[in-house]
Amino acid sequence: xxxxxxxxxxxxxxxxxxxxxxxxxGDFHVLKDINxxxxxxxRIVICGPSGSGKSTLIRCINHLEEHQEGKIVVNDAHxxxxxxxxxxxxxxxxxxxxxxxxxxxxxxxxxLCFAPVWARNLPRGEAEATALKxxxxxxxxxxxxxxxxxxxxxxxxxxAIARSLCMNPSIMLFDEPTSALDPEMIKEVLDVMIELxxxxxxxxxxxxxxxxxxxxxxxxxxxxxxxxxEENEPHAFFDSPKVDxxxxxxxxxxxx
Amino acid sequence: MADxxxxxxxxxxxxxxxxxxxxxxxxxxxxxGSWFDTLITLLISAILISFVxxxxxxxxxxxxxxxxxxxxxxxxxxxxxxxxxxxxxLMIGVYPQDLAWRPAVSAIALILLAYLTYSNRLRGxxxxxxxxxxxxIALFLIRGSFGMQSVDQSSWGGLMLSIMLALVxxxxxxxxxxxxxxxxxxxxxxxxxxxxxxxxxxxxxxLITILFMASVMMPLFLPAELxxxxxxxxxxxxxxxxxxxxxxxxxxxxxxxxxxxxxxSLSLGVSPAxxxxxxxxxxxxxxxxPPLVGRCIALFKDTSLVxxxxxLDFLGMIKGAALDTAWLGFQAxxxxxxxxxxxxxxxxxxxxxxxxxxxxxxxxx
Ligand SMILES: Nc1ncnc2c1ncn2[C@@H]1O[C@H](COP(=O)(O)OP(=O)(O)OP(=O)(O)O)[C@@H](O)[C@H]1O
Ligand SMILES: [Mg+2]
Numbered sequence: 001x002x003x004x005x006x007x008x009x010x011x012x013x014x015x016x017x018x019x020x021x022x023x024x025x026g027d028f029h030v031l032k033d034i035n036x037x038x039x040x041x042x043r044i045v046i047c048g049p050s051g052s053g054k055s056t057l058i059r060c061i062n063h064l065e066e067h068q069e070g071k072i073v074v075n076d077a078h079x080x081x082x083x084x085x086x087x088x089x090x091x092x093x094x095x096x097x098x099x100x101x102x103x104x105x106x107x108x109x110x111x112l113c114f115a116p117v118w119a120r121n122l123p124r125g126e127a128e129a130t131a132l133k134x135x136x137x138x139x140x141x142x143x144x145x146x147x148x149x150x151x152x153x154x155x156x157x158x159x160a161i162a163r164s165l166c167m168n169p170s171i172m173l174f175d176e177p178t179s180a181l182d183p184e185m186i187k188e189v190l191d192v193m194i195e196l197x198x199x200x201x202x203x204x205x206x207x208x209x210x211x212x213x214x215x216x217x218x219x220x221x222x223x224x225x226x227x228x229x230e231e232n233e234p235h236a237f238f239d240s241p242k243v244d245x246x247x248x249x250x251x252x253x254x255x256x
Numbered sequence: 257m258a259d260x261x262x263x264x265x266x267x268x269x270x271x272x273x274x275x276x277x278x279x280x281x282x283x284x285x286x287x288x289g290s291w292f293d294t295l296i297t298l299l300i301s302a303i304l305i306s307f308v309x310x311x312x313x314x315x316x317x318x319x320x321x322x323x324x325x326x327x328x329x330x331x332x333x334x335x336x337x338x339x340x341x342x343x344x345x346l347m348i349g350v351y352p353q354d355l356a357w358r359p360a361v362s363a364i365a366l367i368l369l370a371y372l373t374y375s376n377r378l379r380g381x382x383x384x385x386x387x388x389x390x391x392x393i394a395l396f397l398i399r400g401s402f403g404m405q406s407v408d409q410s411s412w413g414g415l416m417l418s419i420m421l422a423l424v425x426x427x428x429x430x431x432x433x434x435x436x437x438x439x440x441x442x443x444x445x446x447x448x449x450x451x452x453x454x455x456x457x458x459x460x461x462x463l464i465t466i467l468f469m470a471s472v473m474m475p476l477f478l479p480a481e482l483x484x485x486x487x488x489x490x491x492x493x494x495x496x497x498x499x500x501x502x503x504x505x506x507x508x509x510x511x512x513x514x515x516x517x518x519x520x521s522l523s524l525g526v527s528p529a530x531x532x533x534x535x536x537x538x539x540x541x542x543x544x545x546p547p548l549v550g551r552c553i554a555l556f557k558d559t560s561l562v563x564x565x566x567x568l569d570f571l572g573m574i575k576g577a578a579l580d581t582a583w584l585g586f587q588a589x590x591x592x593x594x595x596x597x598x599x600x601x602x603x604x605x606x607x608x609x610x611x612x613x614x615x616x617x618x619x620x621x
Contacts (some may be wrong), residue, residue, distance in 0.1 A: 062523050091525030101520035105539050115524035118534065160520075167524055 013040040015171060015202055016061060021070035023056060030056045031067065032226040040170075043203045045213040045234075048223035049249060054206040057223065058173045061204070062093045075170065091119055094164030098176040100156040102148035108135070108159055109144040112166050120167065127166070134162040138192050154185030158192050165196075172196065174205040208253055214238060222246045315592075325583055338586045339593050342577040346593075349413020349568055351398075355405065359416045362394035366423070374611055391424050409487050413568040415597065421569065422556040425494045429555075430548070432495065433502025434537055440503065441510045442532070451503070458500035464561050466493045471565035490562055498555050505547045509540030549609030553602045560598075570597065 016038035023031040030053045038044060046054050059065040060072060063079050063086045072079040077089050103111050112131035116122040122130075135141045138158040140151075148156055157177055164172060174193065178186040190212050197203060197216045207213065213220050213234055220237040222230045222245075230237070230246045241247045273281075287297045318333025328335035339346075348359050369390055372378045378386055398416075400406035412420070439451035458466070470493035471486055513536055521531040541548065563572040574594040578587040 064519055064523060087525055087527055089525075090523055093523070095520075095523040097516055097520065099514075099516050101514075101516035103517065103520070103535055103539075105542060114534070115521075115526050118530050119525045119527070164524070 017073040019071045023067045045217040046221045052223045053226040093171045094169035095173045171202045350411045415570040418559045418570040421559045429498035432499035436503035437506035455500045509544035
């Protein structure tokens with residue numbers, strides 16, 4: 001509980017604000033009137049059935065997807081069509097993908113140094129020092145000269161997390177980071193994420209790892225058919241969901 | 257717990273099948289598998305037996321290795337002194353003999369750079385820069401700049417000219433092809449239409465037509481001050497032609513890159529331009545290395561067409577040598593040698609491309 005109290009002390013500073021965000025793919029209404037405010041240091045878990053728009057929601061935050069209506073403010077910057085603005089916001093918002101998306105033609109170390117060198121203009125030596133620090137933190141220091149294809153899925157995902165951290169982001173987005181992993185590798189990735197949460201990083205995780213949500217999240221958000229159906233702190237969310245759809249969803253995934 | 261101990265006795269290993277049996281089995285399964293296979297095998301054997309011995313006899317046994325045309329005529333076999341006599345002109349045309357070290361040095365530099373590329377000694381931007389600088393230095397050297405005795409390009413010829421045309425053609429047309437492919441894949445609608453039009457226009461015309469246009473028609477329509485020399489015009493024609501094909505090859509590579517690669521790079525705050533240049537294009541080129549090498553080989557062979565617009569490349573020199581009155585009657589040797597040199601260059605390129613493919617990180621997957 002003390003952790004929760006700390007985060008509510010920091011809650012005066014809003015880092016992400018989505019107001020009445022709407023998005024369509026053609027005629028298909030993916031996001032419907034999304035309102036979401038995230039405070040600095042907050043850890044949010046987003047869950048919901050497949051196709052409910054979870055990925056689309058967090059991809060709007062770093063503008064990998066464009067929304068058509070509403071306002072998104074990240075770190076006091078408005079997301080609009082201004083490209084320069086968007087590139088600099090992305091430097092501050094790390095993202096981890098389900099499919100890792102490491103660069104296969106670069107070694108692990110080159111993967112980590114790429115953005116610091118080419119997007120932050122850091123000298124290579126400095127970038128490598130930071131990279132090695134984060135690689136050690138996720139436990140892959142010894143593999144720095146291998147290529148991504150030579151690592152296991154769990155190792156690749158930890159590298160992907162380290163790669164994002166090298167840009168020194170203030171917000172981290174995770175889109176089902178453990179869904180493509182074999183069960184025995186899920187824990188090694190979740191451990192890294194838990195450790196990251198302990199450093200006070202602002203995190204938005206799309207995940208169905210309910211144990212992670214219970215132990216780490218400050219808030220759990222349930223989405224269905226493009227809407228935020230319910231949000232609550234994890235104990236209340238899991239133990240006494242208010243909405244029928246949430247109950248049904250929880251009973252489905254918890255029965256697995 | 258059982259008290260008796262179990263001992264494990266391996267049975268004796270079977271002897272390896274004798275090589276004789278293996279050879280017989282191989283023959284049976286590969287050459288005489290069915291009556292149809294047997295028929296084909298016998299037919300091909302008959303054809304081979306009917307002319308291979310004669311060919312070998314002509315090429316090597318009855319051949320003359322030193323002497324002059326009189327001895328050749330007596331021996332009756334292939335006349336290799338003829339090739340020896342013409343060797344220099346075949347390699348460098350009428351380039352001055354005392355300056356022959358210049359193309360030689362250029363050729364060695366080319367082989368060295370190819371080796372450095374293969375051995376991963378040079379990487380990234382340095383590697384790309386080296387491949388652009390090499391032909392420039394070679395051109396200055398062969399032309400004779402900076403106070404060196406200059407050699408007019410009308411005396412460039414032979415294999416040297418073929419390789420220069422192909423090398424410059426490849427080195428310039430790959431980046432052009434990449435730009436065209438990017439324009440077609442990512443460009444605005446207008447850019448897309450322009451790129452597609454260019455590509456389809458050039459791919460729809462035979463190279464020989466483009467060479468004629470470059471050589472004959474361009475001087476007719478351009479004001480005299482703008483007319484550049486024939487060799488350069490032909491080189492530009494080849495580059496344009498090759499770019500269109502390279503563009504289509506590269507486009508295939510672009511399509512093979514998963515969307516997640518660009519997304520990962522963009523989400524790190526890397527600009528779209530740098531994402532394309534450093535994440536997308538390198539991977540796309542790696543994917544299409546085999547057809548890319550194929551285009552290089554095709555372009556090298558296509559250089560033999562420049563003979564029609566008056567340049568004396570390797571094949572041009574071969575033709576000239578075959579008509580030399582001092583060595584009349586030895587055309588066959590000239591064309592056998594030409595075929596051998598073209599084959600040797602193309603096969604080396606093919607092997608080199610395969611080595612490059614095996615070296616990349618992709619092979620670990
Ligand atoms: N580029 C696109 N064009 C059209 N429809 C799309 C596109 N991307 C996603 N969709 C649709 O939008 C809906 C929401 O997709 P989204 O990926 O956000 O779902 P999700 O909640 O992340 O699902 P999952 O759990 O399967 O990842 C889906 O119905 C999907 O089919
Ligand atoms: Mg998703």
